[in-house]
Amino acid sequence: MKKIIVDVMSGDKAPRSLVKGVYRASQDFDAEYILVGDKERIEAVAKELNISVEGFDIVHTASVITMEDEPLSITKEKSDSSMAVGLKLLAEGKGDAFVSAGNTGALFAGATLIVKKLKGVKRPAIAALxxxxxxxxxxxxxxxxxxxxxxxxxxxxxxxxxxxxxxxxxxxxxxxxxxxxxxxxxxxxxxxxxxxxxxxxxxxxxxxxxxxxxxxxxxxxxxxxxxxxxxxxxxxxxxxxxxxxxxxxxxxxxxxxxxxxxxxxxxxxxxxxxxxxxELGGAPFLGVTRPVIKAHGSSGSKAFKNAIGQAIAYSESDLSEDICIAMEELNARRRAEKEAAKEKKD
Amino acid sequence: MKKIIVDVMSGDKAPRSLVKGVYRASQDFDAEYILVGDKERIEAVAKELNISVEGFDIVHTASVITMEDEPLSITKEKSDSSMAVGLKLLAEGKGDAFVSAGNTGALFAGATLIVKKLKGVKRPAIAALxxxxxxxxxxxxxxxxxxxxxxxxxxxxxxxxxxxxxxxxxxxxxxxxxxxxxxxxxxxxxxxxxxxxxxxxxxxxxxxxxxxxxxxxxxxxxxxxxxxxxxxxxxxxxxxxxxxxxxxxxxxxxxxxxxxxxxxxxxxxxxxxxxxxxELGGAPFLGVTRPVIKAHGSSGSKAFKNAIGQAIAYSESDLSEDICIAMEELNARRRAEKEAAKEKKD
Structure with missing residues (x-):
């Protein structure tokens, strides 16, 4: 079973709608969840919403990256934020995919610097459906x-x-x-x-x-x-x-x-x-070693649930391997072309 | 009263819907019209539509710029086209504005090269409403x-x-x-x-x-x-x-x-x-000496009528003078800034 790491502190409707979104996902999809964020607040909104978070792992951190923070803050002053901690858990293999509704620039910087690029990829991309x-x-x-x-x-x-x-x-x-x-x-x-x-x-x-x-x-x-x-x-x-x-x-x-x-x-x-x-989920990051999904900043529980569903599909697929193969093939061809051009010149 | 020059031969629904559009404009707006195009075909569609074109001047030409023609064809092999002839009439002051639903690139090239840029304008623009x-x-x-x-x-x-x-x-x-x-x-x-x-x-x-x-x-x-x-x-x-x-x-x-x-x-x-x-008319060209309006390529009679209405409003306004004043002021300021920078350097 795949384990999805979720930043429940970032986004316009965090943490309430996001915690509810994870709960809805847990009802609909067969997966495990790690919630990253302020443990006390997560438990408080769960109580308010009358839902149980007992089945989820919670990794506590009180720090959050805001929309105003610089992208690179994720590896500096905000390296203890829910987004940074979640990405580190993903990079360490503690989970199979990461979902956040937070600052896109910071998430992109973090995905590139913490989760790292796939071999052969020059620049990862954010794809929108x-x-x-x-x-x-x-x-x-x-x-x-x-x-x-x-x-x-x-x-x-x-x-x-x-x-x-x-x-x-x-x-x-x-x-x-x-x-x-x-x-x-x-x-x-x-x-x-x-x-x-x-x-x-x-x-x-x-x-x-x-x-x-x-x-x-x-x-x-x-x-x-x-x-x-x-x-x-x-x-x-x-x-x-x-x-x-x-x-x-x-x-x-x-x-x-x-x-x-x-x-x-x-x-x-x-x-x-x-x-x-x-309705289709969030925006997948392509070209990083593990699945990262950016949910819309204004995600409510349904949109966040859809983004989690997409993260599960991504993590269950062979996408990363297939991208690696495609890059290897492309780069080998480019090298061959360059050498052929060089030989012709010599 | 303003005189509007109209290319009735260019566009997906030319000449039929465009001739009808001019007729509808003549019912709604107080203006005179010069129709440029194939005289026989114009009279034939007018007969079909059961409308009179007797009140309009018709300037005959059988040549038409197509969507496939190169922009610069307007001053070369297609210099006898309805679009080129209309723009020349405008440049010579035979009318107060020009409307065409034809090839945008050719119309822009023609507006720039035949009607000419307003003094001080580096590049005319096509504005869309x-x-x-x-x-x-x-x-x-x-x-x-x-x-x-x-x-x-x-x-x-x-x-x-x-x-x-x-x-x-x-x-x-x-x-x-x-x-x-x-x-x-x-x-x-x-x-x-x-x-x-x-x-x-x-x-x-x-x-x-x-x-x-x-x-x-x-x-x-x-x-x-x-x-x-x-x-x-x-x-x-x-x-x-x-x-x-x-x-x-x-x-x-x-x-x-x-x-x-x-x-x-x-x-x-x-x-x-x-x-x-x-519904709002066509796309006005800004920065040329006289009003040129690009009607949508798929214009029916109503859209074309609206574009003509816009051409009348443009020709009745002080827009060209106001643009000239603005350019003069801007360019004078730029020159002053350059001189000040130069003096500072010396």
Whole structure:
């Protein structure tokens, strides 16, 4: 049985909703849990919520990384925080995956520095699952503001491994987020990445994908730099909220529309998941030695439970091994190409 | 009375819907019209539509720029196209504004090379009106893939002049599209632009704006490079369509929801405009000597009519003069700063 390490102190609704989320996960999923945080507060909210935390290990620490803390504080003044302690437990093999709803920058720094990168990975990425049907994995979604074509090729391989191993898609379609579909579009980053992905036989490359095509099942994996990925992800989030608000607005206009609202209520509930990425879990970190999942900062118990479910699926998969194999293959090919180019020159 | 030059041959629904759009505009707005295109085809669709084009000037040309043509074809092999001829008429002062639903790259190249840049403008921009309430002007939205902080400062001034002159906003709030709200966020482009806009007393600068805040009335003008602007614009377009499709889907699930749909139909019609930017018109080009409006490629008669209405408003305003004044002031200040720095050095 997998053991999931959970930071229950970081995030907008910590610790109450997060402790409740772990409890809900324990009801739904077959796993063990280590809760990292202030033991007294965890026990107090459990009492308030009338749930038992007796079946969970609790590792006590009173320190918490806030949203204002610098990313690198995780290895310095906040090395005793719930996030840092949890990552250290993961790195030591005391658990199989780690989930936190805290400061993304600190979690990324900690995942890279404490859990460490997988062999052959230049830069780990934060991947976001866009709540389409089927979902689209967007990476990088904010950690790596500027990247190289080398990075994007690695992101493509890591992303397609994720969709294969976790979502069971046989040959995930990989696209480059771009300002036009044609090969000639984009900045030098997109132009060079296009060449690389076209030439890589291990990638089912479907070309450039425009922002308006992402909602139209154009690809399973979408690669981009973290700046653009963040803009797209948050624009979708904003538009999703705006759409739900607009739908709700229709049904509260007058008595007639309120009646209509009552008639369609279950169906509106049902489409909510298309505008809310937390239904799918959190954002997986790809390229680190063990599974780290970033739950949304505003996670309630359900979103946090979903992120835990995703952590379990990640830890039960062969994803890390598969990423290692893909990186080894890629790097061997790159070395061979370099040597061939050198020989040609000599 | 203003005279609007209209390219009725370019775009997905040309010439039929565009001729109809001009006709609808002529019913709604007080203006004169020059239609540029294939005279025989224009008269044929007018007959089909049972409308009269007798009140319009028609300037005949059989050549059309397609979506596949290179941008620079407008001054070369396609210099006799409806778009090129229309822009030349505008440059010669035969009309007060130009509207086209054709190839954006060609229209931008033509606007820059034929209509010419306003004095002091380094790079004209294509501004897009995001259909929020109130609307947000996003620039650049795709013409200038990579830009400098100088460009973004000019975009900020041009954009705020637009929202002041056309939308009557006294002191438009200007934001930088960024991956976080903090001053330290973004690439060197955003960091340097932040400094510039903070220091510019003629700009009501509200700081960095994240993708999910654009739908929340965070600013009136949002500046960014054309790559990122294009990704945001198209993501919004895609999500808007996805939202409308989802709403429609609810109301066609079964008899019960169909009844609900009938009850709310007028309200759903009403919210459509929040997801459809063509309700507000087209995309104005800022920084060229005369008004050029890019209507959406898929414009039907209503969207095209709206773009014409926007062209009239633009041509009746003092926008070009106001942009010139702003550029002169900015460039004078830059020169003074440079001289002061030089003197200090000497």
């Amino acid at each position: 866009l709540p389409m049907e089927p979902p689209v994995l967007l990476l990088d979604s904010g950690a790596n503001i500027s990247v190289t074509p080398d990075d994007l090729e690695q992101f493509a391989l890591m992303g397609e491994a994720y969709m294969r191993d976790i979502y069971g898609i046989k040959s995930p379609r990989v696209g480059i987020l771009n300002n036009g579909a044609e090969e000639c579009k984009g900045t030098p980053l997109q132009l060079e990445t296009y060449k690389r992905l076209s030439a890589n036989k291990n990638i089912n490359f479907v070309g450039n994908v425009e922002g308006n095509k992402v909602t139209q099942d154009a690809c399973d994996v979408l690669v981009t730099d973290g700046f653009t990925g963040n803009i797209m992800l948050k624009t979708m989030e904003g538009m999703g909220k705006f759409a739900l608000k607009t739908i709700k607005g229709i049904f509260t206009t007058n008595a007639r529309t309120t009646l209509a609202g009552a008639l369609v209520k279950p169906y509106v509930q049902n489409v909510k998941k298309n505008f809310d990425s937390t | 995001l259909p929020m309430e109130p609307p947000v002007l996003l620039l650049d939205s795709g013409a200038n893939i990579s830009v400098t902080p100088d460009d973004l400062e000019q975009f900020a001034l041009m954009g705020e002049a637009y929202m002041r002159d056309i939308y009557g906003i006294k002191s438009p709030r200007v934001g930088i599209l960024n991956n976080g709200a903090e001053e330290c966020k973004g690439t060197p482009l955003q960091l340097e632009t932040y400094k510039r806009l903070s220091a510019n007393k003629n700009i009501n600068f509200v700081g960095n704006v994240e993708g999910n805040k654009v739908t929340q009335d965070a600013c009136d003008v949002l500046v960014t490079d054309g790559f990122t602007g294009n990704i945001m614009l198209k993501t919004m377009e895609g999500m808007g369509k996805f939202a409308l499709k989802t709403i429609k889907g609810i109301f066609t699930t079964n008899a019960r929801t169909t009844l609900a749909g009938a009850l709310v139909k007028p309200y759903v019609q009403n919210v459509k405009k929040n997801f459809d930017s063509t």
